[in-house]
Amino acid sequence: MDRTGFETLFRESYVKLYYYALQLTRDEEASKDIVSGMFCELLEHCDRVEQSTVTTYLYTAVRNKCVDHLRHNLIKAEYADYYLKAVDACYQDDEAEAAEKERCVEEMLARLPAQTSHILKECYLNRKKYKEVADELGVCNDTVKRHIMRALKYLRELYSGKKD
């Protein structure tokens, strides 16, 4: 891969890799450092890079750096392990299929009742425990989970609706 190829690859994949790192680390600065750092290393030996495997390489390199970052910051590795698999899966989809699914998620988020979307944000964007969110809302733990379950079912309906 030459310099122009490198720049194209950078422009095409930087944002995706950034959000991948952000999902794992939840740290904007660290995510930029991780992705940019990885590209710096790539540039050093970019003449030896195989175009066909480069995407896999990029995600693996970023993931390893994120895991290092988490470990370094004493975030439980077990946690990372399991969670990683689920996150990985949603970044490794076929592009078109992933875009379609994401559109469904956007649609779902737009249509959910305010309470449900609030719960999703608190739990997944702000990484609160279900119990914490339940206490804040003055409801019981199971209610929070039921909201999430409803969202997931709704998402499935949207998926299948698109397939028809």
Add this chain to the structure above:
Amino acid sequence: MKDNLDNDKKLETAIDAMEHDADRLENAINTPDADEDLKAACRDIALIEKVLLRQCHRAPDVEAELDKVLATNRKHTRRAMWRRIGWWTAAGVAAMLALVFILRGTDVNEASTSLIADSTPTADADEITLRIGDATTLSLEQLAEGDLQRSGATLDEGGEEMTYAGTHVGEVVHNTLSVPRRKDFKVVLADGTEVWLNAESRLTYPNRFTDGERRVKLQGEAYFKVAVDRQHPFVVETDYMQSEVLGTEFNVRTYTADDCHVTLVKGGVRVSDAARRHVAELRPGQDARLEPDAGFVLTQVDTEAYTAWKDGLFYFDQATLADIMRELGRWYDADVTFEASADKNFRMRFLADRRGSLEQVLDLLNGFGRVTATYDAATRRITVK
């Protein structure tokens, strides 16, 4: 009914599994029934997270990050070069300091004061400028979107690089890019050829190539990384000579009639003088110097001494003090005066950072103890004793 219950159970397990709570997750890992449905549910939650993150966190400025990465790489290249040069010179132990200079025998001193660089400023001395067709010359800052569109160029955000790559249609317009002292600039031509223009240099080129050959005109110094195209030879024309290639990397330097070099890094180049009387073919690692009226003198050289400028370095390999000072004068836009006591023909190896101040570079020179160069900022004059 059972299926529904079963399904709910799985969803709940997935929800538990994806809770941001380390203790719970340890249990989830050990859950044996991580079947496809469960995985799919976890994945949906991860996907919701992904979308929420994108909606709530602004994307980074990709171009700014790219610039940073490329800049770091440039530093790496330079650091690697310092290391390599360090090795050569470090045969002795005290060598790290001596890295600056290796002196060799000298010729007789000239007994007069002479001016070797003249800093007569031109009207737009400080700006990189572009002239599109017959239009007026505009500095890069002055260029409007329409001007760029007409010329077929795009300018990167930092204003450090311009590209014509991908310009294949429309009116053919000749552009002239001028770089003043103290600056250098990179342009990517329509065929993908990369050109680094050194200080006080000018390049004329079409916004797209149409004829059988790709021809550009150069005054000053430039490094070319020519895109391979066997059907269309790439020709660099200068006042004193021309170079013809198919695809290669080389440096062309023609500041004055007695300072004409073509240095080949990769590939193959054919050079000829303006009258086409003298011709030479270069192999990688060779430098061709045009001796006025005598033709080309080919020597095997350390090509980095000729191309280090594009990595932000001054690097002279057994160059005379006069050549070194001329180069410093050109970059820092200063006149250079040699006093009678100074030996202009001292040859030395000298390495310095072009991004450093003139004072820093002169300190390095002076630190060697063989010359004393002083700079008077008021008159922009370097005096060498």
